[in-house]
Amino acid sequence: xxxxKGTLALGATALMVCAFAQQxxxxxxxxxxxPYLLIQRIGQLDNLARDARFxxxxxxxxxxxxxxxxxxxxxxxxxxxxxPNWEIPLDDHTRLSHVHVRIMxxxxxxxxxxxxxxxxxxxxxxxxxxxxxxxxxxxxxxxxGRTNQILERIGAGDNDACRIRLGVMKVRL
Ligand SMILES: [Ca+2]
Ligand SMILES: [Ca+2]
Ligand SMILES: [Ca+2]
Numbered sequence: 001x002x003x004x005k006g007t008l009a010l011g012a013t014a015l016m017v018c019a020f021a022q023q024x025x026x027x028x029x030x031x032x033x034x035p036y037l038l039i040q041r042i043g044q045l046d047n048l049a050r051d052a053r054f055x056x057x058x059x060x061x062x063x064x065x066x067x068x069x070x071x072x073x074x075x076x077x078x079x080x081x082x083x084p085n086w087e088i089p090l091d092d093h094t095r096l097s098h099v100h101v102r103i104m105x106x107x108x109x110x111x112x113x114x115x116x117x118x119x120x121x122x123x124x125x126x127x128x129x130x131x132x133x134x135x136x137x138x139x140x141x142x143x144x145g146r147t148n149q150i151l152e153r154i155g156a157g158d159n160d161a162c163r164i165r166l167g168v169m170k171v172r173l
Pocket of ligand 2: 048049057058059060105106107108
């Protein structure tokens with residue numbers, strides 16, 4: 001049987017560009033039996049790694065995810081089109097997880113103001129907010145869908161546009 005424990009067969013795989021398919025299929029979930037946010041892919045459409053006045057910048061995009069007020073900062077991804085497969089646990093104690101996702105590109109030195117990526121298709125909004133209902137398995141808000149569904153959002157209407165693929169996953173025990 002192919003269902004190795006913790007392996008996700010994602011429905012979106014068939015839609016992916018061939019060059020990236022391999023990387024995606026290599027993903028093996030490290031959280032089993034509990035819902036978590038998977039940020040599978042993050043790519044910059046605008047250049048967030050533009051050189052600033054005093055320093056050379058590089059691509060080091062990371063995510064700040066807040067779940068019911070608890071903040072998690074991921075490690076940076078160093079590619080313009082990265083498949084970091086960041087995993088952020090959702091709230092396993094309450095029915096609803098209110099999730100806020102922000103994307104940043106770190107800038108260092110004297111130019112330490114980081115650039116905030118735009119992953120929200122609406123003008124004037126850069127972040128994504130959604131609620132996950134543990135009982136129904138449904139997402140609502142800036143993301144809507146169901147558990148184990150990868151969703152894509154493309155930022156528009158603001159500067160520093162990025163493309164993100166993410167979803168709430170739950171791998172059966
Ligand atoms: Ca930057
Ligand atoms: Ca940077
Ligand atoms: Ca926007």
